[in-house]
Amino acid sequence: MPTLLHLSDLHRSKLDPLDNDTLLASLLSDIDRFALIHERPQALIVSGDLVQGARLGEANFDHEMRQQYADAFELIGRLCDALLNGDRSLVVIVPGNHDICWNTSVSSVEPVTSDRYPKPLKPALIARDGQLRWSWEEQRLYRVSDEEVYKRRLGAYWDALEKFYSGADLPLPIDRSRGFHLFRLFNNAMIVAAFESTHRNDHLRFEAELATGVVSRCSLELRKLRLNASLLAAVWHHSIHGPPSRDDYLNIETITEMAGLGFQIGFHGHQHLADSTDLSVSIGGGSTMSVVSAGSLCAGWADLPRGTNRQYNIVRFDADLTSATLHIREMAEGNQFSAMKRGRFVDGEVPLTWSPKLNRAGQPAKPDQVRLNDLTIAVEEAVRRRIATPATTELLALKPSPGTYPRRVLLSALQAAGDWQAIRANFWPTSYSDEALAAAEAAYQLKDLECLDAVIASGKLREEYKDTFRVRREMLLVTRGL
Structure with missing residues (x-):
């Protein structure tokens, strides 16, 4: 979770x-x-x-x-x-x-002479974004005089x-x-x-x-x-x-x-x-x-x-x-x-x-949420124990929304299982960098140059991974004799 x-x-x-x-x-x-x-x-x-x-x-x-x-x-x-x-x-x-x-704050204020005290004083002191300050220890009024120092x-x-x-x-x-x-x-x-x-x-x-x-x-x-x-x-x-x-x-x-x-x-x-x-x-x-x-x-x-x-x-x-x-x-x-x-x-x-997020009809946006939660928990536990579970297939069928935790758990399970076909089919194209990285790996494992080129050119793959996959792309070309 x-x-x-x-x-x-x-x-x-x-x-x-x-x-x-x-x-x-x-x-x-x-x-x-x-x-x-x-x-x-x-x-x-x-x-x-x-x-x-x-x-x-x-x-x-x-x-x-x-x-x-x-x-x-x-x-x-x-x-x-x-x-x-x-x-x-x-x-x-x-x-x-x-x-x-x-110490920096002290150097940004200056005392206000008693004849310049605003009346009434309290509203001026508590004014939002106000410049006046009262020192109880000195029984004295100060003003923020140097905003840059402040x-x-x-x-x-x-x-x-x-x-x-x-x-x-x-x-x-x-x-x-x-x-x-x-x-x-x-x-x-x-x-x-x-x-x-x-x-x-x-x-x-x-x-x-x-x-x-x-x-x-x-x-x-x-x-x-x-x-x-x-x-x-x-x-x-x-x-x-x-x-x-x-x-x-x-x-x-x-x-x-x-x-x-x-x-x-x-x-x-x-x-x-x-x-x-x-x-x-x-x-x-x-x-x-x-x-x-x-x-x-x-x-x-x-x-x-x-x-x-x-x-x-x-x-x-x-x-x-x-x-x-x-x-x-x-x-x-x-x-x-x-x-x-x-x-x-x-x-x-x-x-x-807390209050749930509402959909456009003003109702809680929770379609089949209980089942989604149960499957997510089951798949996450299976990944942690490094075992296979049919819950992964069920979770894949529910198609968790992009940017949600169940989708992240599903991706980790497919990666652990080496199910590159499912990753390529369900996580590309994408707007998320972690999914783009998984899609690039899937394309490489499946020797799919067209998909790999699309991922590299998409701008969704983080910079530190681009050179790695460009090198791996060249390796694919060599193995193909191109």
Whole structure:
């Protein structure tokens, strides 16, 4: 089944006693144990607070921040290599409040003289996209006076992020000002929008916020790109609930807007506690969005809620991405992770549900879905055990839709069986690079030069494979004596 790893609040810092080797070994060992029963993750979400950050007034703070980001991205990169064959397009990353350099933020503001205070003051302070900041410690008003310096408070994060995604196949290029990025997971069956909830967040303003209109612009971009997946997900950093004395959480109205625009599941961190919430919205007859929080992977013990250990999530979806199971993993003895079995997670897991995607008639789009799910599970298990099953033929007859997980499972089964005829007949032509690669291999195995030429010329075959198949094409010509 489609499965993803959800990490949050890495808080990487040289002061943390858990180095990357220890964390990586613990994570991979636990994932190995999980995969004995289920699947290994095929995608990774990191929902913010990659670093601990540098203290205000710390000497050489920029170097410290960049060192912390080097540690954070080393861990993420090694996880990507171990679980995802190094495909960084399958890794979703957003910034958190700790990713902001407060020392840079300080240098971007200037005090406002008391005679220039706006009246009333509070509306001016809480204005969206506002420039005013209040220091409770100094009892003094400040104004963001240098917008270019203010933007650089996330400079170390962006530099590291751009380097990480260099060469990755993303729907849109990395853009520091867009407010969101898009990712295609599970062979395009799931589209993820990564939102920045750190807009206007700094050393004096702790409120979480997305840039004005960014959710709507994201929705319009999805329409423009025709990214019409089985499941639409969002990722951000901040939690959506908080006590009256706190202001460092995201307005629930932002998530309501997401649900109204078709987002079905959301992932965040920040609260250092694993949880799930069903958010109901009365729009278009009513819809439900599932919101999932991951605990902190490596926050200091003083920053963890009472009775909570370091945690991470594994989310296991069903074949058609209409529901999922949330597995909470918690660190215990010897810095090792295992299933958390306390409170509402007494079984180590909880179900997740959301409103199904509707067809043009306004009805849930689930034709014969139960049978499709059952066959997908059976074929996937057979592939894992390296045995043949008649379920493969049945699944092939159902013709799973392009870009869905059942189709991906079917392709893997046909490849394992060496059924090149079926691959050529059912997976070419295609719009997907993995299917194009399979079609090229099928054409070569069947000595079908016409099909092989079509695949190479289609533009669907990834660049790193083109030369290989051109060479193999020449070998076919030699064997034919042409």
